[in-house]
Each structure stands twice: as C-alpha cells, then as structure tokens.
Amino acid sequence: MIEFRRVWKQYQKPAWALSDVSFTIADGEMCFITGPSGSGKSTILRLITRECLPTDGQILVGGTDIRRIPASKIYLLRRAMGVVFQEFRLLPERRVFDNVSVPLRVLGMPAKDIKRKVFIALRMVDLHHRIWNTPAELSYGEQQRVAIARAVVNNPRLLLADEPTGNLDPDLAAEIMSLFREINRQGTTVVICTHDREIIRRFAGRVLPLREGRTRDREAS
Amino acid sequence: MSRGKIRRAFGDALGHLGRAKTRHAVSFAVLILSFLMAGLFLSLSNNLRERAQSLSKDVAVVVYLKATAAAGEQNDVAERARRSPLIASVRTVAPADAAERFLKDFPELKDVFDNLGNNPLPASIEATLRDPAEPEAPVIRLMDEIRALPGVEDVQFNRRWADRIRALRRLSDAVGLFIGGLLILISVAVVSGAIRLNILGRRDEIVILHLVGASNGYIRSPFLLEGLILGAAGGAVALGLVTLAVHLFPLYLGQSLGALQDLIGFAPLTAAQGLGLIAGGGTAGLLGSLAALGRVFRS
Numbered sequence: 001m002i003e004f005r006r007v008w009k010q011y012q013k014p015a016w017a018l019s020d021v022s023f024t025i026a027d028g029e030m031c032f033i034t035g036p037s038g039s040g041k042s043t044i045l046r047l048i049t050r051e052c053l054p055t056d057g058q059i060l061v062g063g064t065d066i067r068r069i070p071a072s073k074i075y076l077l078r079r080a081m082g083v084v085f086q087e088f089r090l091l092p093e094r095r096v097f098d099n100v101s102v103p104l105r106v107l108g109m110p111a112k113d114i115k116r117k118v119f120i121a122l123r124m125v126d127l128h129h130r131i132w133n134t135p136a137e138l139s140y141g142e143q144q145r146v147a148i149a150r151a152v153v154n155n156p157r158l159l160l161a162d163e164p165t166g167n168l169d170p171d172l173a174a175e176i177m178s179l180f181r182e183i184n185r186q187g188t189t190v191v192i193c194t195h196d197r198e199i200i201r202r203f204a205g206r207v208l209p210l211r212e213g214r215t216r217d218r219e220a221s
Numbered sequence: 222m223s224r225g226k227i228r229r230a231f232g233d234a235l236g237h238l239g240r241a242k243t244r245h246a247v248s249f250a251v252l253i254l255s256f257l258m259a260g261l262f263l264s265l266s267n268n269l270r271e272r273a274q275s276l277s278k279d280v281a282v283v284v285y286l287k288a289t290a291a292a293g294e295q296n297d298v299a300e301r302a303r304r305s306p307l308i309a310s311v312r313t314v315a316p317a318d319a320a321e322r323f324l325k326d327f328p329e330l331k332d333v334f335d336n337l338g339n340n341p342l343p344a345s346i347e348a349t350l351r352d353p354a355e356p357e358a359p360v361i362r363l364m365d366e367i368r369a370l371p372g373v374e375d376v377q378f379n380r381r382w383a384d385r386i387r388a389l390r391r392l393s394d395a396v397g398l399f400i401g402g403l404l405i406l407i408s409v410a411v412v413s414g415a416i417r418l419n420i421l422g423r424r425d426e427i428v429i430l431h432l433v434g435a436s437n438g439y440i441r442s443p444f445l446l447e448g449l450i451l452g453a454a455g456g457a458v459a460l461g462l463v464t465l466a467v468h469l470f471p472l473y474l475g476q477s478l479g480a481l482q483d484l485i486g487f488a489p490l491t492a493a494q495g496l497g498l499i500a501g502g503g504t505a506g507l508l509g510s511l512a513a514l515g516r517v518f519r520s
Contacts, residue, residue: 049432072437079434091426103433108226150433 001027001158001189002048007057009043009213017043019213021057025191025206027157030184032200033193035210041193044210045160048191049083050074062157079107082151086163088143090135096122096146097131103154121149125179141172148179152188159183161192165199177203226439233443234450237419245451248408248415248509252455253462255404256502260463260490262397263498267488269390280353282308282360284346284367285375294372295344301370302348305363309351316340343374353380405505408455412448412509413516420444420517441518445510452506456499463490463498 002025009018018040025031033041046052047059050066059066062080069077082103090099097118104114122128125145127138135143144164151159161180165173177199184190194200200207208215238245284298295313302311314322319342324331350360357378364376420427430440467487490498 075431075434075436075439077434078432083432089425089429089432091429102429105229106430106433106435106439108223108229110225 001025001029001062002191003058003060004044004047005058005060007047007054007059009040009047009052010055016213018047018054021210021213021215023208023215025189028184028187028189030181030190030203030205031192031208032203032205033191033208033210034195034197034200036195039210040213041195041210042162043213045083045162045191045193048158048160049081050077079103079154080156081158081160082154082156084144084147084151084159084161084164086166088135088147088167090143090146090150092135095132095134096127096138099135099146100149100153102150107154117153118149121153122146124152124182125149140167141175144168144172144176145179148176148183152183155188157189159188159190161190163194164192165194165196170198173199174202226442230439230442230446234446237423237443237447238450241415241419241422244415244418248412248451249455249458251404251408251411252452252502252505253458255401255408255505256456256459256498257462258404259397259401259501260459260494260498261466261487262393262401263494264463264467264487264490266390266394266397267490267494268486269386269393271488273386273390280350280355280380281378282348282350282364282367283377283379284348284373285377286344286346287372287374288343290344290372294370295346298367298370298373299346301367302346302363305348307350307352307355307359307363308348310349312347312349314345314347316342316344319343319345350380405501408452409505409509409512412451412506413512415451416444416448416510417513417517419447420513437518441514444514445507448506448508448510448513449503450506452509453499453503455506456502459502460490460495460498463487 002023004021004023007018007021008016010016021040021044033044035041043052047054047066048061050069053067061077064077066077091102100118100121101114104117109117119128119131122131125148127142127145127149130138130142130146135146138146144167148164151161159180164180165176168176173196180190180192181203282302284302286295286298299311299313302308317340320334320340323342324334357380360378364378367373368376427440467489470487
C-alpha cells in the first residue's frame with residue numbers, strides 16, 4: 001500500500017526532517033509510526049497525502065509514484081485516503097452531519113446516499129444520536145469520533161492518523177484506538193503517528209520508530 | 222460540471238454572500254456606483270451621437286439673406302448654388318417657415334419669440350451637399366463666392382456643428398472611459414478584497430476540503446460565482462438606475478437646461494449596451510474573485 005524508498009526531506013537547510021527513510025506498509029496492515037516530537041512523524045503523513053514532496057527518494061502509494069501525480073490530480077490520491085488529526089479539524093459552525101458528509105459532497109454523491117452513509121459512519125463511532133449537534137456541543141472524545149467518522153465515511157483504503165489521542169485522557173484514547181483497530185479489521189490500512197508508548201504497548205501492531213528523521217523497523221509485541 | 226455540482230456551487234456562493242453582509246454591501250455599492258457612472262456616460266454619448274447624426278443627415282450650406290434682398294437677388298443666389306457640382310438640392314426657407322421650425326425645436330422659447338412682436342428670422346437658402354463627407358476646401362470656396370453676391374447676410378456650413386458635437390462626444394467618451402474605467406478598477410479591487418477576506422475566513426474549511434480530496438475547481442467555484450453574482454447584480458442595479466435617470470432627467474432638470482437639454486441629455490441605452498453593463502459587472506466581479514483566489518492560493 002505504501003512504500004518509501006530512500007526518502008529524504010529537507011524543509012530548510014541544513015536540518016533534514018527525514019534522512020534516507022525506507023519502509024513498506026502492506027495492504028490491510030495497522031502500523032504505528034512513533035518517535036519524539038520533531039522526529040519526522042508528521043512529515044511522513046504529509047508526504048503520503050502529498051502536502052509536500054520529498055527532497056529525494058521515491059514514495060509509492062497504492063503502486064503510484066506520488067511525484068508523478070500532477071498538482072491538478074492530487075485530489076484523486078486524497079479521495080482514496082482518510083485523515084484524522086490531533087486537533088480534530090472539524091468545522092465548528094457546522095453540524096455533525098455536515099462535518100461527516102464533507103468527503104461525500106466533494107464526490108458529488110446524491111443527498112439520499114450521503115444521508116445513509118453518514119448515518120452508517122456515525123453509528124460505527126456510536127454518535128448517530130448526535131447527528132444534529134455542533135462540535136461545540138460534544139466532548140473531546142466525541143469530537144475525535146466525529147473526525148474518525150469523517151475520515152472513513154467514503155470507505156477509504158488507507159486511514160492516516162496524526163497523534164489522534166494527543167488531546168484525550170487514557171480511557172478515551174483507548175476507546176479511539178479500539179475504533180481504529182475495528183476499522184483495520186474491516187480491511188482498511190491504518191497508519192497512526194503517535195508518541196504515546198502506552199497506546200503502542202496496548203494495541204499490538206507494527207511499529208516504525210523514528211529518531212531524528214531515521215527509521216528502525218520493528219514489530220510491537 | 223454536472224447540474225448537481227453547479228447547484229452546490231451556487232448554493233455555497235449564495236451562502237458566502239449571506240454571511241459577510243457588510244463586506245458584500247460595500248463591494249455591491251462600489252460596483253453599482255462604478256457601473257452607474259459608466260452607464261450615464263454611455264447614455265450621454267448616445268444622446269450626442271443622435272444629435273450629431275441628425276445634423277449630419279442634411280449636411281448643407283445655409284445662406285441667410287438680408288431682409289432687404291430682392292426676389293432677383295434671391296434667385297441669383299439659388300441659381301449659383303444649383304450650378305455647383307457639389308450641391309445636390311437647393312431649398313428656399315421663408316421667414317415664416319424658419320419661425321415654425323424654430324418653435325418646433327425650442328417650444329420653451331415660444332413666449333420670448335411671441336414677445337418680440339415680429340419675426341426676427343431671415344429668409345434662407347439651404348443647399349444640401351451631394352456628398353456629406355465632401356472635403357471642406359471646395360465648399361468654403363463656394364461659400365465665399367456666394368457670400369460676395371448681393372442680398373447675402375451670412376453663409377454657414379452646418380457640418381461644422383455636427384463636427385463640434387462629435388468632438389464633444391469624443392471628449393465625453395474619453396472622460397467617461399477614464400472615470401468609469403477608474404471606478405471599475407477600484408470596484409475590482411474592492412470585490413477582490415471582500416472575497417479574499419471570505420477565503421481567509423474559510424481557511425480551515427478549505428484545508429479540510431483539500432485533504433478530503435476536493436478538486437481546485439470544487440473549492441474555487443463558489444468564490445468565483447460569488448464575485449460573478451455580486452458583479453452582475455451590481456451591473457443590473459446600475460442599469461436600472463441609468464434607465465431611471467434617462468426617464469427622470471427631462472422631468473426634473475431637462476426643462477431648466479433649456480436649449481442645452483439637446484446636448485446635456487441622456488438617451489436610453491441599447492439592449493446590447495444594457496447587457497454589456499450587466500456582463501461588465503459580472504466580469505469585474507469575476508476578475509475580483511480571480512485576483513483574490515490567485516493571491517490567497519499562491520501564498
């Protein structure tokens with residue numbers, strides 16, 4: 001699903017955000033990218049979503065070299081993935097329904113199908129009863145579940161999460177991680193960037209540790 | 222673009238317009254003012270063109286005769302004109318006919334005319350040119366010859382009036398183009414500023430839309446439509462105000478201008494000019510949107 005081949009990334013000279021990073025994440029895998037702040041975790045996600053390009057090396061997503069995707073077609077790459085952020089990135093003045101339906105509206109899906117799919121996604125995160133609330137009326141945990149529903153509502157093949165439990169207490173974090181596990185069981189490749197060792201210890205999966213922009217692949221027990 | 226996408230883009234654009242009301246009201250007012258000025262100058266230009274055209278229709282050398290001119294002298298003048306290859310036709314206008322024509326053209330001066338007691342207008346001979354665009358030199362030579370004949374008071378060439386009105390029209394067009402153009406440029410900048418603030422206000426939403434796979438067209442189209450709607454509506458309101466001015470001007474100000482009303486008047490805009498005003502408004506709005514999108518998305 002994802003392949004990094006000797007990827008280098010430099011935002012500003014002389015520091016390197018990533019140095020000669022190579023790894024492969026298979027279809028249907030659940031992978032944690034870990035490391036302290038500034039180790040390059042978010043850079044990896046930004047490269048996968050093609051928010052930025054590598055300085056050197058090759059990145060394949062679903063077999064496509066993302067460097068070769070013209071700027072005007074990047075949206076097609078992003079339609080195949082869902083992204084969850086630490087700070088949720090919900091639209092505060094819009095209702096839960098509107099927030100979750102954004103990826104479907106972008107696809108131009110008929111209103112009837114949008115309603116059905118949003119309801120299914122919200123039921124999966126157990127928030128279908130909050131469909132007409134605004135994010136401000138929800139707790140942090142609920143807001144993150146809305147963000148997850150938005151990320152999976154169009155059944156992406158790949159789900160990326162950047163510190164998804166960073167703003168949550170341990171119980172809520174575990175609840176969110178269980179959701180990711182469930183989404184992964186349904187066949188979606190899940191890549192989670194986190195510095196939370198406890199989360200990694202509790203949820204077995206492949207771990208890709210990053211330190212100063214370099215990788216050292218290992219399996220979590 | 223499918224109908225659903227167009228409907229969505231329009232819905233979003235109208236939603237944007239409904240949100241930042243003060244910002245849009247200012248842009249709208251500037252657009253109306255700009256296109257109102259452009260429309261008024263266009264209307265003024267139409268009026269001057271009509272006047273110049275009506276004067277050019279019968280380009281003639283007018284020979285004013287002395288009140289003491291004998292019938293023989295009158296005939297000599299007419300005959301001299303008729304002999305010239307430049308002249309197509311010759312018509313004698315009696316003082317009574319001249320008075321009738323004057324009162325038809327300037328009805329508001331009837332009281333003044335009546336108070337004079339007798340008709341001050343002289344008899345004249347109008348010699349129409351074969352070719353209205355005839356070079357002036359041979360015509361002037363003919364005029365000099367006629368002026369030397371006995372019984373002639375004055376000789377005038379009415380094409381000069383048409384030329385003067387055309388020059389006035391060119392001046393009015395230039396002033397209109399300058400003021401209208403300047404205001405339209407300002408309106409583009411104001412629309413651009415309003416839409417830029419809208420875009421910045423929706424930055425978070427745009428980032429999310431990008432990440433969930435929205436194309437550039439999907440994100441930009443509501444902002445483009447926003448400018449287009451704002452501009453076209455501004456142009457349409459300006460057109461309405463110009464039409465109102467065309468109808469109200471003669472009622473409130475026209476009479477007080479007297480004979481000058483012919484020159485400083487407004488003629489209705491043609492259908493093409495009206496549509497042009499609306500399309501121009503839309504284009505100005507669209508350009509404002511494009512400028513705003515270009516600036517924001519570049520940065």
